[in-house]
Amino acid sequence: MSEAPALAVSTVIFTLRPDSTGCMKLALALVKRIRKPFQGQWALPGGPLGVNEDLSDAASRNLFETTGLQPRYLEQLYAFGSLDRSPGSNIKDRVVSIVYWALVGSDEAAEAIESENVSWFWADELDKLAFDHNLIVDYALWRLRNKLEYSRLAHGFLGERFTLAQLREVYEAVLGRELDPGNFRRMVEANGAVVATGERLEGTRHRPPQLYRYDSSIDLTDQGPLRNSTNKQEKKK
Amino acid sequence: MSEAPALAVSTVIFTLRPDSTGCMKLALALVKRIRKPFQGQWALPGGPLGVNEDLSDAASRNLFETTGLQPRYLEQLYAFGSLDRSPGSNIKDRVVSIVYWALVGSDEAAEAIESENVSWFWADELDKLAFDHNLIVDYALWRLRNKLEYSRLAHGFLGERFTLAQLREVYEAVLGRELDPGNFRRMVEANGAVVATGERLEGTRHRPPQLYRYDSSIDLTDQGPLRNSTNKQEKKK
DNA sequence: GCAAAAGTGTTTGGGTTACACCCATGC
DNA sequence: GCATGGGTGTAACCCAAACACTTTTGC
Numbered sequence A, B: 001m002s003e004a005p006a007l008a009v010s011t012v013i014f015t016l017r018p019d020s021t022g023c024m025k026l027a028l029a030l031v032k033r034i035r036k037p038f039q040g041q042w043a044l045p046g047g048p049l050g051v052n053e054d055l056s057d058a059a060s061r062n063l064f065e066t067t068g069l070q071p072r073y074l075e076q077l078y079a080f081g082s083l084d085r086s087p088g089s090n091i092k093d094r095v096v097s098i099v100y101w102a103l104v105g106s107d108e109a110a111e112a113i114e115s116e117n118v119s120w121f122w123a124d125e126l127d128k129l130a131f132d133h134n135l136i137v138d139y140a141l142w143r144l145r146n147k148l149e150y151s152r153l154a155h156g157f158l159g160e161r162f163t164l165a166q167l168r169e170v171y172e173a174v175l176g177r178e179l180d181p182g183n184f185r186r187m188v189e190a191n192g193a194v195v196a197t198g199e200r201l202e203g204t205r206h207r208p209p210q211l212y213r214y215d216s217s218i219d220l221t222d223q224g225p226l227r228n229s230t231n232k233q234e235k236k237k
Numbered sequence C: 001g002c003a004a005a006a007g008t009g010t011t012t013g014g015g016t017t018a019c020a021c022c023c024a025t026g027c
Numbered sequence D: 001g002c003a004t005g006g007g008t009g010t011a012a013c014c015c016a017a018a019c020a021c022t023t024t025t026g027c
Helices: A055-067 A133-149 A153-157 A164-175 A181-191 B055-067 B133-149 B153-157 B164-175 B181-191
Strands: A006-018 A024-032 A046-048 A073-080 A095-103 A118-122 A194-200 A210-214 B006-018 B024-032 B046-048 B073-080 B095-103 B118-122 B194-200 B210-214
Touching (some): A006 A055, A006 A164, A024 A164, A046 A055, A073 A133, A073 A153, A095 A133, A095 B095, A133 A153, A133 A164, A153 A164, A164 A210, B024 B055, B046 B055, B164 B181, B181 B194
Parallel strands (some): B006 B095
Antiparallel strands (some): A006 A024, A073 A095, B006 B024, B024 B118, B073 B095
16 A cells, blocks of 8 residues: 655744834744755745644644744645655655644734744745745735735734724735725725724824724634634634 | 544535526535445545645546546635544544535536436535535535636536526526626626627527637636646646 | 824715616527 | 517616815824
């Protein structure tokens, strides 16, 4: 009997970080490979699936092991399993990767583990990564940008309370273009997922903006019939 | 070292079939289980992944082994791997299933294999299936309905040439509601994926409708950066 | 007062929905 | 002619983009 391909779980970890000018930009966490195929190159964090472990738990776990953080949002991206994922490797070393993508709060990301072998990279200026990981990141980016427009994903980057300007900044960073503040406000108010707290953010050098929070009774995104069954996306700490 | 969970590939195979009144309805192919867990119950066709086989090839293969047909459209749905997929089974028998969904032409489906152990079922009146397969089918249905609206998926059910009424019938069967013929025509013409052949379908007992075909230069659906890389969805026979 | 961002109002145009109506064919 | 679906026209409506304008704070 021929041996089955090995199974691994990897995670694309997104966050927002301020660049040198203080402007928020989309970043993702990568680890440097210390072993043979693609040694020394950067790759997505990942590893084997535990025998007693759900797929999403494995993704969560390797997110934690890499950054020391918990995901604010976690969703399965795709299973990659083509034969040429690791050119030059023996067919016996074939790996099928089930990839998740995750959002991490930009406040928390600032305190994340960083080292010689774990680092954040700007999403729009990646070099060549190990394996087919460039393709995977491209796909994750595409999904993130698509979903942002018809869901409440932006919450994954923000704290409990935020101003509409901060929320807009998230949208602008992810979509890569500027948005009209007035229309953005109406768009957000119309969808109803955000509610005013009545509080204001003081200390700016202009009119103090109102603080909002998300309506927690609404899911971050519509996963259809999948919600609480196979993937538990809301993990209580 | 603990043993890794096994990997399987399954496929949700959709087609359209006329019901007793001649009206097209959405159907899917199931197989009867002949082995121990859930023996005698209906389940999605599937099986282990070959060592030298791409994921989509495995899905294609088990579609062919089940029905004798080739898919008109094939897309990865989701990887299901939660621990409680097979209640009562030993943890050592744990299986992670990478599920694909496929469309099969309704003309071809009429000639598909049917037997004691392989049969078509109406998508909207399924009994309890084996494992978590009801959830999987629900999710596949949700994806199909969602994608139909912003892509050219309906082509997967039709032959090379078709009338707009036939195309509309596909939409109505999948979406489960009636559509205005006039607006449907404009919607289809506006998106530009369909072109008139100039031919007409004669023999109806009313004004002969024009035959259309799809513009083959446009993909059936937008898969983002994934198109021709990990999943080869267009298989040459 | 001035700068800067918060927040509101208004116009416009594109696209969808509903529905009326004419057209071409078989019987 | 008449029934039937093919195919066209059109008015109403909704929604999103563009942009002008008012408000409220710090300095």
